[in-house]
Amino acid sequence: MRTSIATVCLSGTLEEKLRAAARAGFDGVEIFEQDLVVSPDSPEAIAQLARELDIGLDLYQPFRDFEGVDEDQFEKNLKRAESKFGLMARLGIDTMLLCSNVGTATISDDGIVVEQLRRLGDLAERYEVNIAYEALAWGRFVSEYDHAWDLVKAADHVRIGTCLDSFHILSRDTDLDRIAEIPGDKIFFLQLADAPALTMDVLSWSRHHRVFPGEGSWDLSDFLTRVAATGYAGPVSLEVFNDSFRQGDTNRTAVDGLRSLRWLEASIADRSASEARGPEGSDSTARLDLQPLPEVEEPRGINYVELSTDDLGVLTRQMHQLGFQFIGFHRSKPHVQLWLRGKARIIVTEVTDAANTTSAPVSGTFLRGIGFEVLDSEAAMDRAALLHAIEVPRDEAHDEEVLRGVFAPDGSEVFFHQLDRSRPAWIREFGHDHDEQVSHIDHVNLAQPSNHYDEAVLFYTSLLALHAQSSQDVPSPSGLVRSQVMSSSDGSVRMPLNVSPQPHAEAGAGRRSIGSAVEAYPEHVAVACEDIFDAAATALSRGLDFLPVPQNYYEDLDSRFDLDPEFLQRLQEHHVLYDRDARGEFLHFYTSTIGSVFFEMIERRGDYLGFGAPDAPVRLAAQHRRNAQWSS
Amino acid sequence: MRTSIATVCLSGTLEEKLRAAARAGFDGVEIFEQDLVVSPDSPEAIAQLARELDIGLDLYQPFRDFEGVDEDQFEKNLKRAESKFGLMARLGIDTMLLCSNVGTATISDDGIVVEQLRRLGDLAERYEVNIAYEALAWGRFVSEYDHAWDLVKAADHVRIGTCLDSFHILSRDTDLDRIAEIPGDKIFFLQLADAPALTMDVLSWSRHHRVFPGEGSWDLSDFLTRVAATGYAGPVSLEVFNDSFRQGDTNRTAVDGLRSLRWLEASIADRSASEARGPEGSDSTARLDLQPLPEVEEPRGINYVELSTDDLGVLTRQMHQLGFQFIGFHRSKPHVQLWLRGKARIIVTEVTDAANTTSAPVSGTFLRGIGFEVLDSEAAMDRAALLHAIEVPRDEAHDEEVLRGVFAPDGSEVFFHQLDRSRPAWIREFGHDHDEQVSHIDHVNLAQPSNHYDEAVLFYTSLLALHAQSSQDVPSPSGLVRSQVMSSSDGSVRMPLNVSPQPHAEAGAGRRSIGSAVEAYPEHVAVACEDIFDAAATALSRGLDFLPVPQNYYEDLDSRFDLDPEFLQRLQEHHVLYDRDARGEFLHFYTSTIGSVFFEMIERRGDYLGFGAPDAPVRLAAQHRRNAQWSS
Structure with a gap:
């Protein structure tokens, strides 16, 4: 063509x-x-x-x-x-x-x-x-x-x-x-x-x-x-x-x-x-004269999320509070560790001046990449290359599993992980061989620059065969956040993409500028668990800094859902937010933000398919207050 | 109320x-x-x-x-x-x-x-x-x-x-x-x-x-x-x-x-x-219980424009090339000079570390403010204060004319100048007493941050009784520029406000960013003269760096207007652009940009009321090329 x-x-x-x-x-x-x-x-x-x-x-x-x-x-x-x-x-x-x-x-x-x-x-x-x-x-x-x-x-x-x-x-x-x-x-x-x-x-x-x-x-x-x-x-x-x-x-x-x-x-x-x-x-x-591309099927899940941090102690303490277990260091990459909570796998890469061998300057704590489980990783990578995605440069030792990936429009890394057994081979590189907790990564919430939003939709559609759901606007103290979910048909991969209000450049060089810019929008990893109250109790006992939920929220919740008072009190004591629709219930809590990343722990009951959208403004307002406290 | x-x-x-x-x-x-x-x-x-x-x-x-x-x-x-x-x-x-x-x-x-x-x-x-x-x-x-x-x-x-x-x-x-x-x-x-x-x-x-x-x-x-x-x-x-x-x-x-x-x-x-x-x-x-405000009538003209510069030689050379005459230094402000071309008055304030007594850091060459001729400057200032405009702090010597002004939403200064005689009193403070050239400031083109655009329209409407004309989009190599004219009924004050494409913030901290931001949008002062070819000839002889106009433009001009070949050649030799409508003709040329400011020299023939909008893309493209040359 x-x-x-x-x-x-x-x-x-x-x-x-x-x-x-x-x-x-x-x-x-x-x-x-x-x-x-x-x-x-x-x-x-x-x-x-x-x-x-x-x-x-x-x-x-x-x-x-x-x-x-x-x-x-x-x-x-x-x-x-x-x-x-x-x-x-x-x-x-x-x-x-x-x-x-x-x-x-x-x-x-x-x-x-x-x-x-x-x-x-x-x-x-x-x-x-x-x-x-x-x-x-x-x-x-x-x-x-x-x-x-x-x-x-x-x-x-x-x-x-x-x-x-x-x-x-x-x-x-x-x-x-x-x-x-x-x-x-x-x-x-x-x-x-x-x-x-x-x-x-x-x-x-x-x-x-x-x-x-x-x-x-x-x-x-x-x-x-x-x-x-x-x-x-x-x-x-x-x-x-x-x-x-x-x-x-x-x-x-x-x-x-x-x-x-x-x-x-x-x-x-x-x-x-x-x-x-x-x-x-x-x-x-x-x-x-149509040319085909190597066919890809929808990914079957999120194999891992990689976080990069220059604040290792703070990040891993929070993961420990959430019930993640430290598994080990990578055998040949001393700055890379693995943490598991059931099938929720987080790779933590510590960025130090010594470890930073790439030319791009990196700092803070941020979501670096996502490993997707695909049926044919070679075909996926070939297709990505034919679709002009930029490959992530990566050095591999000879006897290690070769993971290949590309940069997404937002700069995060997308890795194609071959789905061929229940337990990924690369985990052995961290010396681990079993786990017990029933837990997995439910969704990953990514921030998108507004000017590359359309590109991102096409990227995930064309490379990963994900589908765009209809978008909605979520009010935050800094403006409306446009939110749209990219997902696989069976929901095993779900990624809400959030286009946050952009900081605006103020008037021309030299002239006085009046007013202030908005803050950046954080990203998060949502981990599904079997019992939210159990997870929250563990987190409480380990001193987790929960994102605070206002009393007014619980009062409004009561007027909306007419909840059992004991249940309402239990929610409140555990900092747990609640949503319900005709299909089921959604219980969740948020952690404080480290760098540009925070965690959400969730429990889905019944066939609730959403993401607790009514609670998102509560989260955004609490994060805004935290930012204001820190910057003042 | x-x-x-x-x-x-x-x-x-x-x-x-x-x-x-x-x-x-x-x-x-x-x-x-x-x-x-x-x-x-x-x-x-x-x-x-x-x-x-x-x-x-x-x-x-x-x-x-x-x-x-x-x-x-x-x-x-x-x-x-x-x-x-x-x-x-x-x-x-x-x-x-x-x-x-x-x-x-x-x-x-x-x-x-x-x-x-x-x-x-x-x-x-x-x-x-x-x-x-x-x-x-x-x-x-x-x-x-x-x-x-x-x-x-x-x-x-x-x-x-x-x-x-x-x-x-x-x-x-x-x-x-x-x-x-x-x-x-x-x-x-x-x-x-x-x-x-x-x-x-x-x-x-x-x-x-x-x-x-x-x-x-x-x-x-x-x-x-x-x-x-x-x-x-x-x-x-x-x-x-x-x-x-x-x-x-x-x-x-x-x-x-x-x-x-x-x-x-x-x-x-x-x-x-x-x-x-x-x-x-x-x-x-x-x-x-309605409360009135001090009434203001539309301004009767632009009395002066003030430019601030840390590049005095380059700026004043360009003004000299355009036929401006140096009049003198302000008698008590040694960093302030006055240049005239007929009734077009430009105050040039040199910014040096020594001269910068304000707390805000200023640098580059930029449009600092505009003096508007109003019928009652006290009423205008009182009204501005009641409309919560922020007054510009300014020290005045006892025997000097007191000019008061406020900050516009874009950070520029708006001064209210009492219209009570044909020759402003403050000009004597520069030791000048006569001029001969027929020339005046036709319009001033301001860049507006998009998020304060509505505020700017209300500001000029409510404080200065200007009227908003309908807006149009002008294509530039960096995106569409939204342009809207604020003007007085008789056209003696005309200010196209331009909302330029904003530089976008790229993806979150730490992550690789892909792509580049757009450049800032420059502002300009358009000076009306009696004979554009005479002005261009003088500028040529004095070595003005004209903004280049492509040959393709003149060929297209010919196919659009079927011009006399001699006239077309004359336009081209003088770097003059041309537009025409049912009411009259518009001839103009642009200078190169210094800091964030450039000049336009114009001649209006007949009752042409526009601003040469069809030529704006030519200007924007040429400015884009200049920027690209400088940054490469």
Whole structure:
């Protein structure tokens, strides 16, 4: 499948965009006119750069407000088109995007539009340019893809075809069946964008909130399959207007975009391969030349969490208070220890100046990585590499289990751990051979920078086959926290991703700044146990610094659930919070935060599937008070 | 007018919110239930704190999903209400907000709802609590204020009244005439919020995008006047759900909120005073006891701009290249000099370690402040003080003109300069007495931190009587720049406010961060001249470092405007950009940036009123390239 990306998706100068697209592995780009206009490089220099980078210039875009005008205006528009054809010749681009008229159209007469398209086709023929006519969702008279196709069909000109853009089609919820009517060779271009489900005017939605395929809520796999079935063989190009992408790191956004296309391509390749094996035996998508990826199934659990700390005593004391047992030091890595609570495994890596052999400066206590149990770790790693994830550099001794992993968008490490026996082999490297407690890691709560949130969703979807649940906002004293759970189907892997309010930069250099920034959002590991009161009693006896729960909370709890007074008192004495739904109950307590990490101990009763969301504001407020105490 | 604010408007803990509201000068607060639930302070302690701060607890809110349910559920709801009445007694609050049922209502029968309200009233009577029933815009069966009023009227209970909330009424565009039917003493509470004109679902609009009065697009002056006309004498309270406010500085947001109410109060006081003086002679708003503010008229011009620099030679060389003349040093402030180009006056303050007598560290070259020409500088300063602006500390010699000013939300200084003669008196302090060039400051372009943008709009509106024009987005290589002009009616003061993409914080402490942050957005002073080519020629001869304009721009300009080739060449030779609309033409060039400041020289031909918006992306791209060169 030929991959392409519109330069408008990326930040930076035109040169920076071309280099980033080429480096990420795109086959081509669409040149957005504005990017060229503001560039100091001549069209010839851009063409030369593209040749050097071995990246195609697939489309020049957009040409606007052309058709449906009176003859005077039409003559001017033809002249304007001719000057762009000249420019395209200098760039070496043979296809121009023509958007349906949104501004100047005064004539709603298909016959006239067809005639004007045909005349444009005649002019384009002289320059050997192809015109891809696209219906914008907010076009004045032409706003549906099938209307645009009817016009193209009627124009019946070798130089006039259509462009399909998933945003403009899916945002209007148009019936997709008429795509099948279009011969693939009359689709001159294909643009893909995904989008979150939002209720807002379609223009704002389009200009600010598009995302790459897999980052929104649309079924682009179905859409692309339908287009492929027409016999379309051209580029599959991303055209995504997104405020975060526009201001993000150019190379990083390009990689995110290519990942989305590779993932989409593979999902369709899998589908058509299984269809081809079926009774019908035909592969309708053959002309797109789809490349599969090594298949991965959902992970079967969280094998371990690795914490990094420069405050070893404080961290391990808290783990001891929670019932974790110290198992041993790694036999060849003296700064690495293992702690277990049943199947909840925490690797603690002490960071000292001596131990820090990496170039990046690290400090504090933080969540460094997660080991996921996967059915085929080699396939997972191969797939990750093909999806352009960055591998974690790691030295291994020869006789040790080789764990390989990649960096997630938030900088944490994702390791693929082969699931082939009930007890991981690497545990023996710490000299341990048995455990008794019934306990495991229930979920891991990660903080995400808001500008990489969409990238994170695609990352966990495409590499680990996790699913994004619907998001919700949780109020905190420092602002709303957007929370969204990525999970496997059976719930054995659950990761709430939290986008916290960002510290804002204050006014320009030198000037007085008024006001203060918000604090960082901590991450946590939630450990499931059999008996929360037993765990809390142990923790109390060992002097755990529980996160305090206000009396007002228990009073409100009583008015909400009408609890047995003894039970309520027991909750309160053990600092345990409580939630209930139709399926079951949720009991949990929190520890204080060390560095940027804290623990939650939980007991699920019945089939309660949530995370105690009503209690999250209580936690956030208590953490805010702790921060305020420390900083004052 | 009794001012109040809902605690949900503010960031922080409940205690922090109460202190900030009291410090800003609010008379009371609405206690948002969630704020109490997460607080470690008992209801009695909160009541005690409020007494100490001398701030009223005006409302407990919200009570939800009460009415329109079957008898079983209703009994439970009554019990829940009773527990809240008990809580309110401990807080000493006598009014509860009851929102129309959005979740659990199953019965759409006004008769049953009336009966249920009446039974709630009977229970409330025992606790001496008043119920303020409010129609939420997305209420299941009750979503219009007049419907809620019909129900309250039919309930005919001394403890049941209504609450009017401008958001829920104006967002639905409901006819306001029926407000006049409601007796003022049956309006138990009044909540105000403004909002920008957005096309999105009303729930998201309400939860995230409300702003304080004067910061949005609604006519709250009309709304409040209508409510006041009913005889309402209770609190006027802000209930504003806004993502930025929730994460902003608590004290600062509280001041912003009080400013909005004081400004609104004064605008209505002025209106009703003029009505009272009129033939009808009655003041329908008397019961609200409205306090006026000293009146200010729009400023008549920008008297001067002050730049601060630690790079004096570079800055003054550029000003010389632009045709500014050095006039002199201030007679008693040796680090302050004056430069003139006709009526364009720039005060340059050199910052050296010796000269820096303020406590705040300052460095670089930046726009420090603007002197506005106002008709009554004393009234403007008094008004600013009553609107809680922070005065700029400044030492003055006894025989010098006393200039007073305040800090704007972006940290720049706003000075009020008395307009009483054609030539400002303070210029003589620099030993200057004449000038010849026809030139003036056309506009000043300021960068605003996005989280204080609404505050800035209200600041310039309420203190300086400027008007906000509609905003637009300008693409830059680092993201979209939101640009909005604040101006006086005659255009003599024009200030485009630019909200630039913010540098984002990357992932948590210790972890590797991937990607880079965006650069800061520079500010500029635009100087109008009579002949742009003459100014550019002088600048060329003096070696000005023009911001480069790409060849591609001129080619595109030609295809857009079909310009005379000689004229086009002349533009290009002088680095002059060009725009045109139906009213006139705009010619301009930019200098390179020094610190965070650059200059623009402009010539307006005809009645062109804009700012060359189509050229802004060219400028932003060129500045981005310059930054990239410097940092590489």
